[in-house]
Amino acid sequence: MNVQQSKTAIIEFIKVNKIYPPDVIALRDVSLAIKPGEIVFLTGMSGAGKTTLLKLICAMEQPTKGLIEVAGHDLGRISLKNMQLVRQKIGMAYQDFKLLPKLTVYQNIAMPMEITFTPPKTIRDRINYLLDTLNLHGKADIKPDKLSRGEQQRVAIARAAANYPPILLADEPTGNLDRENSDLVIKLFAQLNRAGTTLIIATHDPVLYKSYPAQTLELSQGQFVFKDQATPKTATGE
Amino acid sequence: MNVQQSKTAIIEFIKVNKIYPPDVIALRDVSLAIKPGEIVFLTGMSGAGKTTLLKLICAMEQPTKGLIEVAGHDLGRISLKNMQLVRQKIGMAYQDFKLLPKLTVYQNIAMPMEITFTPPKTIRDRINYLLDTLNLHGKADIKPDKLSRGEQQRVAIARAAANYPPILLADEPTGNLDRENSDLVIKLFAQLNRAGTTLIIATHDPVLYKSYPAQTLELSQGQFVFKDQATPKTATGE
Amino acid sequence: MNLHLSSIIVQTARNLKHTWGTQLMTLITVSLSVLMFSFFFLIFLNLKQAGGQISKNIRLIIYLNNDIPAAAQPQYIQKIKSFNKVDKIIFKTRNDALRQLRQQLGKDGDVLDDLTAGFLPPSIEVYPARDLVSLAKIKRFSDFLATLPGAQKVQYGHKWIERLSYFTQLIRLIVLLSGGLLVLTATFMVSSTIRLTVVSRNDELEILHILGASKSYLQMPLIIEGLLQGVIGSGIGLLCLYFLFNYIRSRFTGPGLMSIIHFSFLPPPTTAAILIISILLCTTGSIISIRKFLRF
Amino acid sequence: MNLHLSSIIVQTARNLKHTWGTQLMTLITVSLSVLMFSFFFLIFLNLKQAGGQISKNIRLIIYLNNDIPAAAQPQYIQKIKSFNKVDKIIFKTRNDALRQLRQQLGKDGDVLDDLTAGFLPPSIEVYPARDLVSLAKIKRFSDFLATLPGAQKVQYGHKWIERLSYFTQLIRLIVLLSGGLLVLTATFMVSSTIRLTVVSRNDELEILHILGASKSYLQMPLIIEGLLQGVIGSGIGLLCLYFLFNYIRSRFTGPGLMSIIHFSFLPPPTTAAILIISILLCTTGSIISIRKFLRF
Numbered sequence A, B: 001m002n003v004q005q006s007k008t009a010i011i012e013f014i015k016v017n018k019i020y021p022p023d024v025i026a027l028r029d030v031s032l033a034i035k036p037g038e039i040v041f042l043t044g045m046s047g048a049g050k051t052t053l054l055k056l057i058c059a060m061e062q063p064t065k066g067l068i069e070v071a072g073h074d075l076g077r078i079s080l081k082n083m084q085l086v087r088q089k090i091g092m093a094y095q096d097f098k099l100l101p102k103l104t105v106y107q108n109i110a111m112p113m114e115i116t117f118t119p120p121k122t123i124r125d126r127i128n129y130l131l132d133t134l135n136l137h138g139k140a141d142i143k144p145d146k147l148s149r150g151e152q153q154r155v156a157i158a159r160a161a162a163n164y165p166p167i168l169l170a171d172e173p174t175g176n177l178d179r180e181n182s183d184l185v186i187k188l189f190a191q192l193n194r195a196g197t198t199l200i201i202a203t204h205d206p207v208l209y210k211s212y213p214a215q216t217l218e219l220s221q222g223q224f225v226f227k228d229q230a231t232p233k234t235a236t237g238e
Numbered sequence C, D: 001m002n003l004h005l006s007s008i009i010v011q012t013a014r015n016l017k018h019t020w021g022t023q024l025m026t027l028i029t030v031s032l033s034v035l036m037f038s039f040f041f042l043i044f045l046n047l048k049q050a051g052g053q054i055s056k057n058i059r060l061i062i063y064l065n066n067d068i069p070a071a072a073q074p075q076y077i078q079k080i081k082s083f084n085k086v087d088k089i090i091f092k093t094r095n096d097a098l099r100q101l102r103q104q105l106g107k108d109g110d111v112l113d114d115l116t117a118g119f120l121p122p123s124i125e126v127y128p129a130r131d132l133v134s135l136a137k138i139k140r141f142s143d144f145l146a147t148l149p150g151a152q153k154v155q156y157g158h159k160w161i162e163r164l165s166y167f168t169q170l171i172r173l174i175v176l177l178s179g180g181l182l183v184l185t186a187t188f189m190v191s192s193t194i195r196l197t198v199v200s201r202n203d204e205l206e207i208l209h210i211l212g213a214s215k216s217y218l219q220m221p222l223i224i225e226g227l228l229q230g231v232i233g234s235g236i237g238l239l240c241l242y243f244l245f246n247y248i249r250s251r252f253t254g255p256g257l258m259s260i261i262h263f264s265f266l267p268p269p270t271t272a273a274i275l276i277i278s279i280l281l282c283t284t285g286s287i288i289s290i291r292k293f294l295r296f
């Protein structure tokens, strides 16, 4: 019945449930539709299910029930090859960063581009730009465990943004950052968004989601808080 | 010349320098003195040296230069046995949590008490209290990697607070927490402080350090920002 | 495609650089395992050959009451052959026996000139086929030969045959047992080393996987690594074996000694098989680590 | 103190529970290494014994021109003993030689009745001491004996002595080489397994250390673990060896065979030494992991 919306949505959840064994209900009948180029803030208390929702989008977790479509692919019925192609379109800055400990900052940020076989020169230029933008000059050849936590976070964000991904998922991107560095991150996000990137940012930082003119979805115990509408609306949970 | 102050200070830094090899100057001639029972907020941009300062207090890192005294011990000239005794008096909530991945939440929080050979019944009571206080009911028998990031952070704080430590160091304790959970943490800290615990909290969250009536030290590129005074003052950097 | 290849080679080189400690350990493990396994296989092969040569020297002598006329000989031959495969059968008359004694006495042999050929018994010497190594079989054969018409008694060689056969058997058992033990150990070593390597690489592979790395991007470096490890590891192992073999042979190239046991190295097909199996083992082991990410 | 102990036991039990996979692997590694090492040591010991028994059977016969009068015998004995240690020296006159031939011929021996004792040469039989196993040494001894006054020629045993000696030498070399290989492998296996275990436990120990755990709290579980691994691992290894030994022995308890080589298990002191060394090795290996945290 929402055929048209489904057509245009780049991310769509229909009645998605995620239950971690044995019985932790992380998401409960979540439906949402996000159009290309939108910015969506995901808020909610600790343990509400924000990270779970983002992990479902990049297929790091499988839903217990329900349908998830990303970039036109049904993630429940996708081939390995296509799944990897979808993942290449998603940049995710994980809440626990997931940096490769044996690689340098430079190599970490380069990874998504190497995976898609980007020419070395393009990689170099992009990384230099990102390091400058995120205030990480001089840290290129250092391993992540020699960085401060906030520096690590910015490396994770740089890696997520490196490949100009059509979809960028950021999980608590400013949790370890001061106001100044947070602003740098937001600026980078805004820039990407202007170029067409769809942004989903999970955060509990009011400064972030109140100052920015974007929709905010609030999760509580696995469900969206505003449930007065019966059908999934663009960028609105049901 | 500050003999009296040195006598009463529980933590004292005199001209401490920390240079990470090869040439990252994390702290530069830092002096400070903190009296028992004080609360000190440590702020500063990402990479300013907050974590480094806290790590020096619990002897996780050695200073390149300068003197550090904690609970009356010169950390540069302390025996292994005494160092471990000093560490038992310090509870630290690390920025990267440092939870033991193979142990459950319960066992993780119990660890500092087990190390000091606390009777099992005391341990049980304390842990139940902490789990209730920090909104972690039902997570006692779960391994840390099955928790949300904010839940992990609260476990780390619970572990730091478990043993009623005379000194509690918290590194960005609310970075992954929403307002509600942050308040629970602050309440716990206040409670400990009333019982005599000295608190040092590194944070970039203005809500935290502005709402609480305590001294704030700001680091910038390894140095304290307010340097108009020549001698170390109580709870003031120089 | 060129970009792909170079990117994968870069990735492999990076892996090798970061995990060289573990890689070296796996390499040594593979080398030692191949060396041990092929060493024992070589011993076993040469022992089998030696066994054949020793049993060539076994003969059973049937002492008879009377000479057997040439006409009756085929009948005897047939009977003997019906019980056991035989290499050679020699009939000796009384005269032959006397001649032999004379030879044994050397230049003093002429003292026998006056004697008639009567006092030494005639005999049949039976050289059993080479497969007859077990002492029990020889005994059974000897018992059978004693039932031949005209047989007085059967002697099977000297004590040394018994001893050599006994020795060969014992050594064969020991070689088999220790060989089995070694194969067990080698398998365990290689698989446990690989398991530990896989565990340590788990996180890394998972991150690459969720970043969207393609199957070949994940697999190729591991395949190349396994390949290198298999080739280099078993190569070193076999090379060591070759030097060891030459050392042993050179120590035992005394005059007359070489004639008893003929040393030979592993035949080329066996060598090739060992190489290929190690390569497969290493590669499979390496690839197992991505099995859980890639459903294949 | 009771609380301390129980806390440490709880800690050890927890460790064992969480790392049972690695623990089991280390245990099997230790067991296999001990089994292999002691197996080869056992073979080596028995072989040494067997070597002694074989050389007992070696004798050199010096054929003489004439009988040696009893009075001259001590002189000969002294000369022979001056070159090499000797077990036994037997002088045989012409008559002795004839009697022997008669015995060899059995009931046909009476044909020799008419002969004078003149045609067979007298001889001296020399049984060299047991340490004379190498063929080269026997040859040198034989060359020396040929220079004795009145010596016609020297025969040293039959071909089988040559062969047995050759065999023993070859086997000894192989056992030594494979034993060396095995000790190398076992050492490498144990140390690499421990290294990997240590690496995987690094983070955990570091956290306990900065939480303020005392030296004994950190060390005791590791010591207990190493102890258990050493005891159980080498225990299993030695037990397997014992069963293997009994199996081999039972397979070779044919009549008359046992007399040639006397099998014996590792003496208790050796067994104890193996046990203690494995325990020390495992414990040290485990403790190494906290070395970097505790400066001791």
Ligand SMILES: Nc1ncnc2c1ncn2[C@@H]1O[C@H](COP(=O)(O)OP(=O)(O)OP(=O)(O)O)[C@@H](O)[C@H]1O
Pocket (backbone or CB within 6 Å): A020, A021, A024, A025, A026, A044, A045, A046, A047, A048, A049, A050, A051, A052, A053, A095, B145, B146, B147, B148, B149, B150, B151, B176
């Ligand atoms: N792997 C897992 N296994 C079991 N339970 C899990 C797992 N991951 C998360 N959970 C549980 O699912 C619930 C939602 O977790 P999630 O990580 O999505 O929360 P979140 O909204 O991201 O919280 P935070 O703000 O603390 O990061 C929590 O109760 C958590 O304990």
Ligand SMILES: Nc1ncnc2c1ncn2[C@@H]1O[C@H](COP(=O)(O)OP(=O)(O)OP(=O)(O)O)[C@@H](O)[C@H]1O
Pocket (backbone or CB within 6 Å): A145, A146, A147, A148, A149, A150, A151, A176, B020, B021, B024, B025, B026, B044, B045, B046, B047, B048, B049, B050, B051, B052, B053, B095
């Ligand atoms: N182990 C290390 N080796 C080398 N350099 C390090 C190491 N740890 C920290 N640094 C560097 O020292 C400086 C201070 O780091 P520190 O972790 O103290 O910062 P911080 O104030 O805690 O920052 P954040 O708010 O991001 O956690 C940073 O520039 C960092 O890159």
Ligand SMILES: [Mg+2]
Pocket (backbone or CB within 6 Å): A050, A051, A052, A095, A171, B148, B149, B150
């Ligand atoms: Mg989360």
Ligand SMILES: [Mg+2]
Pocket (backbone or CB within 6 Å): A148, A149, A150, B050, B051, B052, B095, B171
């Ligand atoms: Mg920090």
